[in-house]
Amino acid sequence: MAHTYTPGLKVSQKELITKKRILPLKGDVTVKVGDKLSPDTVVARTHLPGPVETMNVANILGVPPEDISQCMLKKVGDPIKAGELIGLNKSFFGLFKSEAKAKIEGTIETISHVTGQVLLRGHPIPVEVKAYIEGEVVEVFPKEGVAVRCWGSFIQGIFGIGGETHGELKMVVSKPETKLTDDLINESCKDKIIVGGSIVTAEAVKKAIKVGARGIVAGGFSDRDLRDFLGYDIGVAITGSEDLGVTLVVTEGFGEIQMANRTFDLLKSLEGKRACINGATQIRAGVIRPEVIIPIVDDIKTGIAVEGFQGKGLEIGSPIRVIRSPYFGKLGKVTALPSPLQKLESESMARVLEVEFDTDGKHAVIPRANVEMIED
Amino acid sequence: MNNQKPEDIEIILATDCGSTTTKAILIEKTDGQYRLMVRGEAPTTVEAPFEDVTMGVLNAVQEVEELSGRKLLDDKGNIMRPRTKGGAKVGTDIYISTSSAGGGLQMMVAGVVRSMTAESAERAALGAGAIVMDVIASNDKRQPYQQIERIRHLRPDMILLSGGIDGGTTTHVVEIAELIGAADPRPRLGSSYQLPVIYAGNKDAAAAVNETLGKKVDLKIVDNLRPVLERENLLPAREAIHDLFLEHVMAQAPGYKKLMDMTDAPIMPTPGAVGLIIKTISEIENIEVVGVDIGGATTDVFSVFQGVFNRTVSANLGMSYSVSNVFAEAGLENVMRWVPFHMDERDLRNRVKNKMIRPTTIPQSIEELVFEQAIAKEALRLAFIQHKNFATVLKGVQQQRTIADAFEQKGSGQTLVNMMTLNMLIGSGGVLSHAPRRQQSALMMIDAFLPEGITRLSVDSIFMMPQLGVLSTVHPQAATEVFNKDCLIHLGSCIAPSGESKEGKEMMKYSFTFPDGRKEEGKLMFGEMKAFPLGFDARTNLPLKAKAVLEPDGKLDLGDGPGKKVEKEVSGGVVGIILDGRGRPFVVPTDDATRVRKLREWMAVLDIYPKEALQRN
Numbered sequence: 001m002a003h004t005y006t007p008g009l010k011v012s013q014k015e016l017i018t019k020k021r022i023l024p025l026k027g028d029v030t031v032k033v034g035d036k037l038s039p040d041t042v043v044a045r046t047h048l049p050g051p052v053e054t055m056n057v058a059n060i061l062g063v064p065p066e067d068i069s070q071c072m073l074k075k076v077g078d079p080i081k082a083g084e085l086i087g088l089n090k091s092f093f094g095l096f097k098s099e100a101k102a103k104i105e106g107t108i109e110t111i112s113h114v115t116g117q118v119l120l121r122g123h124p125i126p127v128e129v130k131a132y133i134e135g136e137v138v139e140v141f142p143k144e145g146v147a148v149r150c151w152g153s154f155i156q157g158i159f160g161i162g163g164e165t166h167g168e169l170k171m172v173v174s175k176p177e178t179k180l181t182d183d184l185i186n187e188s189c190k191d192k193i194i195v196g197g198s199i200v201t202a203e204a205v206k207k208a209i210k211v212g213a214r215g216i217v218a219g220g221f222s223d224r225d226l227r228d229f230l231g232y233d234i235g236v237a238i239t240g241s242e243d244l245g246v247t248l249v250v251t252e253g254f255g256e257i258q259m260a261n262r263t264f265d266l267l268k269s270l271e272g273k274r275a276c277i278n279g280a281t282q283i284r285a286g287v288i289r290p291e292v293i294i295p296i297v298d299d300i301k302t303g304i305a306v307e308g309f310q311g312k313g314l315e316i317g318s319p320i321r322v323i324r325s326p327y328f329g330k331l332g333k334v335t336a337l338p339s340p341l342q343k344l345e346s347e348s349m350a351r352v353l354e355v356e357f358d359t360d361g362k363h364a365v366i367p368r369a370n371v372e373m374i375e376d
Numbered sequence: 377m378n379n380q381k382p383e384d385i386e387i388i389l390a391t392d393c394g395s396t397t398t399k400a401i402l403i404e405k406t407d408g409q410y411r412l413m414v415r416g417e418a419p420t421t422v423e424a425p426f427e428d429v430t431m432g433v434l435n436a437v438q439e440v441e442e443l444s445g446r447k448l449l450d451d452k453g454n455i456m457r458p459r460t461k462g463g464a465k466v467g468t469d470i471y472i473s474t475s476s477a478g479g480g481l482q483m484m485v486a487g488v489v490r491s492m493t494a495e496s497a498e499r500a501a502l503g504a505g506a507i508v509m510d511v512i513a514s515n516d517k518r519q520p521y522q523q524i525e526r527i528r529h530l531r532p533d534m535i536l537l538s539g540g541i542d543g544g545t546t547t548h549v550v551e552i553a554e555l556i557g558a559a560d561p562r563p564r565l566g567s568s569y570q571l572p573v574i575y576a577g578n579k580d581a582a583a584a585v586n587e588t589l590g591k592k593v594d595l596k597i598v599d600n601l602r603p604v605l606e607r608e609n610l611l612p613a614r615e616a617i618h619d620l621f622l623e624h625v626m627a628q629a630p631g632y633k634k635l636m637d638m639t640d641a642p643i644m645p646t647p648g649a650v651g652l653i654i655k656t657i658s659e660i661e662n663i664e665v666v667g668v669d670i671g672g673a674t675t676d677v678f679s680v681f682q683g684v685f686n687r688t689v690s691a692n693l694g695m696s697y698s699v700s701n702v703f704a705e706a707g708l709e710n711v712m713r714w715v716p717f718h719m720d721e722r723d724l725r726n727r728v729k730n731k732m733i734r735p736t737t738i739p740q741s742i743e744e745l746v747f748e749q750a751i752a753k754e755a756l757r758l759a760f761i762q763h764k765n766f767a768t769v770l771k772g773v774q775q776q777r778t779i780a781d782a783f784e785q786k787g788s789g790q791t792l793v794n795m796m797t798l799n800m801l802i803g804s805g806g807v808l809s810h811a812p813r814r815q816q817s818a819l820m821m822i823d824a825f826l827p828e829g830i831t832r833l834s835v836d837s838i839f840m841m842p843q844l845g846v847l848s849t850v851h852p853q854a855a856t857e858v859f860n861k862d863c864l865i866h867l868g869s870c871i872a873p874s875g876e877s878k879e880g881k882e883m884m885k886y887s888f889t890f891p892d893g894r895k896e897e898g899k900l901m902f903g904e905m906k907a908f909p910l911g912f913d914a915r916t917n918l919p920l921k922a923k924a925v926l927e928p929d930g931k932l933d934l935g936d937g938p939g940k941k942v943e944k945e946v947s948g949g950v951v952g953i954i955l956d957g958r959g960r961p962f963v964v965p966t967d968d969a970t971r972v973r974k975l976r977e978w979m980a981v982l983d984i985y986p987k988e989a990l991q992r993n
Contacts, residue, residue, distance in 0.1 A: 024521040024528065025558065048521055127521050158733050223725035235701035236482060236507050236692055237732060240529060253733060255726035282531070283733060284479045284564070284673070284697060287422075324737040325727060325744055346745035347812030347986070350738060369419075370737045 009156040009251075009289065011263050017152045017293055018138065021129045022145035029140050037131035037148055039166040039276055044129045044145045050122030053103045058116020060100045061089035065116035071100075072118070074108050080120065081105050087118070132164050133276045134295040152295040153270060155251065155263055157217070160279030160290025161226070161239045162247030167193040167214040169267060169275045169294065176264035179256070180218050182207040189213040193275045193292075195267050198329075199256040200248070202228065209245040215277045217267065217292055219252040219259035226254075240280025240288075247279045249290040257329040260321075260374055270294045314373065320355060324370040331374070332357040332364075380458065380469060382851050387459045389440070389448060389468040390843035391433050392646060393629065395479040396420055396672030396696040396735045397806065398429075400436035401840050402444050402468070403847075403858055410854040412862040415838050416440035419736040420477055421631075428631035429477050430638065455638060472850060473639050474842040476646035477629035479673035480698055481505065481621045481691030484532040486512040486556065488539035488548040493577065496602045497538040500576070500610040504617035505674075505691040505762055506534070507701070512555070514539075514548050520555055527559035533625045535561070535571070535593075536613060537585070540578030542603045549581045553588040560592065563625075570594040572620040576601040576613040596620065614766075621691060622647060626674070641850045647676040649845025650804060651687045653859065654678040656848065658685070663799035666825065668756060669841065670805035672696035672735055675755050677763035681792040686767035690759040695807050696735030699751060703728045706754035713964045714750035714823065716975040717992045719743070742989040745812070749820055752807040756824030764791040795828040795960075796874060796935050802864070804836035814950045815982050818867045828874040828960050829935035830924075832947050833867040866919040866949035868910060872956035873932040877902040883957040884928040888946075891920050905978045906955040910948025921945040922953065954982065 027046020031037065057072070058065045074086045080102040087100035102120055109119040135150030170192040172184040180196025182203040193215040194208060200218035202225035208216055227233050229244060251263050275294045282288040314320070318334045336354035342365065344350055350367040357364065388403040388410075398420045402413045416439025421432040434453055441448050446465040450456050456467035483506045487494025490513035501508050509530045512523050527535075535556060539549035556573065563571045573593040575585050582597050589595050598612040622645045636643060647669065654667035658680035667678040675693040679686050692701045703711060708721060724747070731737060739745040803809070803821050811817045817835045821827075840863055848855035873883050879902055887897045888908060896908055910920050924946045930939045946953055958978075965971040976990045 024524040046521075048519060125519065159729075222722060223729045224722045227725070233700075233704040234729075235704035236480065236698065237700065238482065238509060238530065241526070253726075254729040255723070280529070282564070284482070323734050324730065324740065326741045328727075328730070344739075345741050346739045347742075348738060348740075348745070348810065349812075367738050367740055370740060372734075 009158060010154060011156070011260070011266065012154045013266060014151055014296060015154055016149060017133065017135075017154055017295075018147055018149045019133055019135075020145065020147050021131060022141065023129050023143075024127065026143040027127070029142065029144070029146060031137050031140075031146060033137050033140055035137045036135075037137065038134050039131055039274070041131045042128045043131050043137070043148070046127050047124040048127060050106055050124050051104070052109070053120040053122065055100060055103060055118050055120065056116050057087045057100045057111075057118045061087055061098045063089055063116075066113050068111060068113060068116050068118075072111060076108050076111060078108050079106070080108060132166070132278075133293055134274060134297075150295040151298040152293050153266055155217075155266065155292040157249040157251045157279075157281075157290035157292065158253055159221075159237065159239075159283070160247070160249040160281050161230070161242045162215075162244055162279040163240055163242075164276070164278045165193075165214045165247045166274055166276040167191050169193050169195060169271050169273055171195050171268055171271050173197045176219065176259040176261055180204050180216070185211060185213065187211055193217060193277055195264075196259075197264070198258045201225070205229065205244075205246065205248065213246060215247040215249065215275070217249045217251065217277065219250070220255050220257040221248065221250045223254050237281055237283040239282075240278070242279075247277055249277055249279055249292055253323065253329075255328065258331070262374070267292075314353065314368065314371075319374050320353075320371040321374050322355070322366055322370060323372050327357075327364060327366060330357050330359070335363065382853065385469040385851055385854070387446075387468045388847065388851065388854060389437065389455065389471045390847055391436060391471075391473045392649075392840075392842040393420055393429050393433060393473065393475040393477040393635070394646070394671050394806075395422070395477055395674070395694070398432035398436045398477075399839060399843070400433070400440045401843050402440050402446065402448075403854060405854075409861075410857040412838075412840070412858050414440055414443040415840065416443060420629075422477055422479075422629045428634065429475070429629040430631045430634045433473070433635065433638070457640070470640045470850065471638065472641045472843070472846050473635060474644045474646045474649045474846050475629065475632070475635070476626050476671060476674060477632075478626045480507065480694070480701075481533050481617075481625060481689075482507045482509050482530075483534040483536060483617070484508070484510050484512060484527060484530060485536045486538070486552050487577070488514045488552065490516050492605070493538045493540065493602050496608050496610065497536045497576065497613070499608075500601055500613040501536055501617060503610060503762075503765065504614045504621070505689055505693075506617060506621075507692045512552065514552060520558075523555055524559040527556065527561050531564040532561065533563065533572075534617065534620060535573045536617065537573060537575050538577040538601050538613070540581060540600075541605055542579050542600050544578055544580075546578055546581035546584060549577045550584045550588060553585045557588050557592050563628075572596065572624050574598060574613060574616045574620065576616070594620075594624070618689065622689060626689070626691075641846065644842075644846040644849070646671070646842045647674075647678075647687060647689050649842045650676060651678050651685070652845040652848055653841050654802065655680060655685050657800070657802070661800075664794075664797050665800045665802065666760075666793070666798055667802040668759065668804065668808075668821075668825075670695060670752060670755060670759075670803075670807055672806070673698050675759035675805075677759050679763065679767055679793055681767070681794060681797070684767075684792055686763065686792065688759070688763040688766045690762050693755045693759050695748070695752060695755065695805075696731060698732075698755075700728050700732040702751055702755045702758070705758055706751075711747075711750050711754050713971065714753050714975070715746055716972050716979065716990060717743075717746075719747065742985060743992075746985065746989070748807065749811070749816060753820055753824045756820065760825055764793045767792045795826065795831075796933070797829075798827060798831055800832040800834065801825055801827060802834050802836070804839060804841045806839060809836050809839035813984065814865065814867055815984050818870070818951045818954065819979075819982055819984055822870050822872075822954070822956060826872075826960060826962050827870050828872055829933070830942070830944060830946055831870050831872075833870055833951070834949070835865050835867055837863055837865045866912075866947065868919070868949035868951040868953055869946040870954045870956055871924070871926065871934070871946065872958075872960060873900075873928045873934055874960040875928075875932040875938070876959050876961070877929065877932065879903050882929050883932060883959070884926055884934070886927075886955065887925040888953065889923040891922070900955050900957040902957055902959060903974065904955075904957040905981045906957075907952055907982050908955075909952040910946075911950070911952070912948070919947045919949045921947055924953075951982075
């Protein structure tokens, strides 16, 4: 039989992870090959010219453009502060005064005697790229950025929102089936990446933002809450640039669904370690999944990878999880794999399997397309 | 390329790589005729950990092997060609494929002024069925580096660059081109092709834009979409988006190059292949046709009216990857109006998103099936609206716009689509071809397309029109024979008087004389549906025909004018004759109790779902 499977998400205990860190515009790379980096280390930097603000000082002061030099209190290249007086015109023996005040902080770029226009240039805007993960520089792309490599545990989520962040891993539930509710979050979660079980509630996300948690990793999230948070419905799932104040990585799906034991146990074993997470997701061919990386301090040249879970074909006894209604989220073991197509309640003909559920020992027949294999 | 003579080809293996499922069919010549032998399918493998479309192909072929008993793959997983002559069931003579595995179209548009050229560009992209991920404009208040970062992050499939009226300033538009150049955007599906960028701005800047971007991207220059401030000319840009999507994005997928090496003929984009079939049906039968292929990421609509063929690919309307987008675009209310029982909104939303993130799952319960078919109706309806706007009488006509209506999206030209003159509706795609009951396919098409007058309905039996489309380019005889015998399932005819009436009022009098002499006479009342079985000729296997005399009420029309009697032969099929007295335009009752009662009544008449499924609250 051709095997049926669903797209597997990677959960590996230890593997070599490489991240390219590139500037949006050419600039200076500030690190070199072999440098050890922390997530906040700036690896490349550039400066963009500051914003330009124009002021027609001649008009403001009511003088002809050719006379503007006499009224200017600052000359080209002088630093200025916002609101600072840059031009003054006294008339009628000093009784009437016209003033021109700088709109922004920066420098005087030009003074035109033809138009009376003064160009103010804001401070250069620094643009920096950080390492994101804790690791070692393995390649430098001159003027652009670097490749950073580390050994680490790597967990792929199924959906996420928010961008890159990092923090100490903190388990706020003790079991993968426990809901992550707001009462489990307190001040101790500040700057942490908190890990919950089956679903993170809307209130919990709000509380996490309030106490200053940096990230949340949970089994599920409700789509209704997602819409309420974003203020719009996600049509095509392309995320990562949301600014909610926290990054969310969902590992299993929408609704209440227990985090896979293997994922939960791995995260639990790494509690207290620094985790680097990114919620960016693009669900389409050429998919991008959200990720949780927990760097392991080990020599990148000598470490040994620890194999992740390898999905095999379905067999009798295989542990599975149902990924669609009416048994959505239930765990069990395969008890039979009949070959002929069978008629479902929906009257569709499909290849099925029989399962015994872990929770109540009950049996059910489920289309093979609606289950995914999980680890023991 | 395979150099065999057509007459030597006896075994044909063909696959269609959809965004969600890869379908394989095996055709054999037996007793001098080409017939479909078996069909296999497997999930498309564009996602991690596989990220190679050929794995799904081999899995689907493996299923064909098991079902047919013919060995098609060697020990290394290569498709064995040519077949071994003699008694051994080994190998195939040719292997061909279509692909739409690349999925939907997500693009970025860029223009000089956010509310003018960028706005027009956005309209052109939306009109071509794309999702606009972001609009970059010189005045969008973002720093250039932020814009560049955004382009890199989003990995658009295509960029539409516009800006400036003809003869106007060139500086700003060239600056935006420089920005795109600096972003050095990479297409999401690897480096096998360059990112398509369409330039539809000030014609005087075209040379400079070409100089800036020509070597970095696959640049296509078309007419300015805003040649003067108050005139919009969206069609050239829209058509370019459509063509480039079809040629360069849709068929692409991880492992696409490997697949190209495996096939004996160039891989066709799925809509191209289905379009060929629809066109051929229209030509052979000399009829007006609408065809639809609803997939996981896209829904393709084809039509032939007044001899003019049109094709649209709604790049983000589909039943798996795009299901969440259908839900977002149609709105919960529009989807739920087709469901005759209550479902919890919170739960429904999660179900839709879970289907999106795990696209290969199938409805197990009847409740899930009803909900999935409700979404399908909305996906089809929205795709058809887009098609009607695209299939216009006067192509290239320019739309005059004032500043005031610059923000409204209006189609240009009058649509060619005429539901009254339409002779045949053909459905294909998983949700239509694999519906457990053929009546469900018929009702999905009627509710979504709302045919008027007398319209034949048919469906692709097992979703193989794409493969037959590409086969028609290499072996027309085999394609035609399989199409006629194994592909097209005649469902019957829908008779729907056009016009409005009131509950309890008569829509038309009908009289049918069936081939066996049986007669059915009666009145069709407003808001009523009726069905009469009329099957196939046992000898020829062709649909039987009944003689119909139809007398619509005064204001209502069946094609010959309001109140005019129509005498015609109507075709039967698996479902038979369906009378639709719900009026056109059709409005689902807004009062909830009435809506549920009417839906249940219509579904019961047509035997759409098991009776007990309609009892639940």
